[in-house]
Amino acid sequence: MVIGQRHKKAIIIFLIVFSCGSTLFFHVVLKMGIVVTHIYYVPIILASLWLKKSFLIPVFLSLFLTGSHILLRSDVEFQNDLLRAGMFVAVYAIILKIKEKVESSEKELRFAESKLNQVFSLSKDALLMLNREMSIIKINASAQELLGLAEKEVIGRQCSEVFDNSSVCGSERCPVRRILAGATYVELETKIGNERKKKNIPCKVTVIPYWEADGNRSGVILSFKDLTAHKKYKKRLKQYQKKLQSLSSELILAEEKERRRIAAELHDQIGHNLALAQNKIGMMQSQSAAHIKADQFDDVSELIKGTIHTVRSLTFKLSPPILYEFGLGPALKWLAEKFNREWGISCDFSCSMRPGVVDKEIKILLFKVLHELFVNVIKHAKTKITRLGITQKRKYVYIEFIDNGIGFDASQLEHTIVRKQGFGLFNIRERINYIGGSFRIKSHPDRGTAVFISTPINHRKRG
Ligand SMILES: Nc1ncnc2c1ncn2[C@@H]1O[C@H](COP(=O)(O)OP(=O)(O)OP(=O)(O)O)[C@@H](O)[C@H]1O
Numbered sequence: 001m002v003i004g005q006r007h008k009k010a011i012i013i014f015l016i017v018f019s020c021g022s023t024l025f026f027h028v029v030l031k032m033g034i035v036v037t038h039i040y041y042v043p044i045i046l047a048s049l050w051l052k053k054s055f056l057i058p059v060f061l062s063l064f065l066t067g068s069h070i071l072l073r074s075d076v077e078f079q080n081d082l083l084r085a086g087m088f089v090a091v092y093a094i095i096l097k098i099k100e101k102v103e104s105s106e107k108e109l110r111f112a113e114s115k116l117n118q119v120f121s122l123s124k125d126a127l128l129m130l131n132r133e134m135s136i137i138k139i140n141a142s143a144q145e146l147l148g149l150a151e152k153e154v155i156g157r158q159c160s161e162v163f164d165n166s167s168v169c170g171s172e173r174c175p176v177r178r179i180l181a182g183a184t185y186v187e188l189e190t191k192i193g194n195e196r197k198k199k200n201i202p203c204k205v206t207v208i209p210y211w212e213a214d215g216n217r218s219g220v221i222l223s224f225k226d227l228t229a230h231k232k233y234k235k236r237l238k239q240y241q242k243k244l245q246s247l248s249s250e251l252i253l254a255e256e257k258e259r260r261r262i263a264a265e266l267h268d269q270i271g272h273n274l275a276l277a278q279n280k281i282g283m284m285q286s287q288s289a290a291h292i293k294a295d296q297f298d299d300v301s302e303l304i305k306g307t308i309h310t311v312r313s314l315t316f317k318l319s320p321p322i323l324y325e326f327g328l329g330p331a332l333k334w335l336a337e338k339f340n341r342e343w344g345i346s347c348d349f350s351c352s353m354r355p356g357v358v359d360k361e362i363k364i365l366l367f368k369v370l371h372e373l374f375v376n377v378i379k380h381a382k383t384k385i386t387r388l389g390i391t392q393k394r395k396y397v398y399i400e401f402i403d404n405g406i407g408f409d410a411s412q413l414e415h416t417i418v419r420k421q422g423f424g425l426f427n428i429r430e431r432i433n434y435i436g437g438s439f440r441i442k443s444h445p446d447r448g449t450a451v452f453i454s455t456p457i458n459h460r461k462r463g
């Protein structure tokens with residue numbers, strides 16, 4: 001029962017009046033020292049516990065006891081009443097001290113409990129507390145979310161009723177049993193059923209005991225970590241590793257294919273031309289000078305011209321000198337013109353960047369990237385209209401390459417790569433990321449394709 005402040009005061013006043021009345025009765029009527037001075041302790045103790053300015057009460061009662069003794073009875077046992085009066089103050093002081101100590105311990109306990117409650121309820125991990133009988137006594141918001149159950153649906157229920165996990169509950173694997181049997185820490189991976197979403201969520205469960213003040217193990221705390229995202233990342237990482245593996249073998253194959261193509265070009269064009277030229281010169285050597293016709297020289301000259309042309313175009317294919325002599329802007333313009341000449345692709349070209357600021361590796365990479373993007377337009381876009389913009393701001397080059405072709409679902413790009421259907425764009429993204437740049441592709445069916453690239457002008461590898 002809670003006693004109100006007014007009632008407390010009334011009780012104390014009544015006890016004081018009673019103590020003082022009994023004092024007067026003993027001193028005046030019976031003419032003797034008061035014997036039942038213990039009565040005084042009751043209002044003193046209650047006042048020290050209940051009132052704020054409680055020191056007035058022991059002081060008043062001490063003064064009353066000694067004063068009434070002096071005024072009304074002067075003969076015997078004064079020292080007894082004096083001693084009793086002193087005890088009132090002493091008892092009051094001791095009780096006050098104990099009260100202060102208890103209050104400060106209570107405060108600390110409340111503070112620790114509120115901190116614990118805060119940590120418990122704010123924890124991102126789902127937390128549950130069970131008592132020794134394995135019924136749930138506390139659950140935080142994350143655990144309610146994980147289980148798809150409200151607090152009132154869970155509190156007081158048996159752990160096995162809520163989890164109903166046949167592979168764990170009631171078996172040797174049950175982490176709660178193991179902890180209650182003496183283990184200090186148990187961790188396991190299992191699936192937790194979510195009532196609301198009607199699905200199983202993969203979780204890592206960690207179980208530890210908690211103790212009462214007397215050192216007895218009085219229950220367990222279960223912590224659940226949702227592994228869904230972790231598993232998803234692991235799966236994506238595996239896919240990514242697979243992609244990289246296929247990319248690397250694809251690159252080796254592509255390199256080999258390119259070598260064979262160059263060897264074939266050297267053989268079929270340069271080799272053939274030189275052999276024919278040699279043959280023709282041999283024929284001319286076997287003829288007398290008077291019989292050599294002018295068109296025989298023309299034939300040899302044509303063959304040499306053709307060879308020079310092939311060598312030049314091979315050189316450009318392997319490594320366009322324009323890239324080194326005039327820089328990235330002019331080289332990309334040349335590339336756009338080349339695709340226009342050879343494939344009829346028109347390109348609205350704009351470039352605003354200082355010459356000679358981009359590192360050699362970045363220049364070569366961006367040249368190859370644009371080559372791949374032009375080839376993609378020819379292969380997939382079904383359009384001949386493109387726009388290429390190059391700008392430089394501070395330490396970055398920004399490239400925008402847009403076509404108004406049939407477009408595609410760019411969100412499916414990842415799957416395309418997984419299915420091993422195309423490496424061009426994946427390769428670009430990886431290589432641009434590697435040098436600390438960014439690659440973004442925006443495309444929807446029938447709405448064209450836009451590629452946005454930014455790279456630092458200086459080469460820096462990523463960790
Ligand atoms: N400009 C574009 N217009 C329409 N679709 C495109 C365009 N660029 C790419 N795509 C689509 O994206 C896919 C992936 O392109 P990516 O360059 O990675 O591979 P690919 O060109 O098919 O093969 P690879 O480049 O390995 O020879 C293509 O198969 C195509 O469907």
Ligand SMILES: [Mg+2]
Nearest residue numbers: 376422424425
């Ligand atoms: Mg491609």
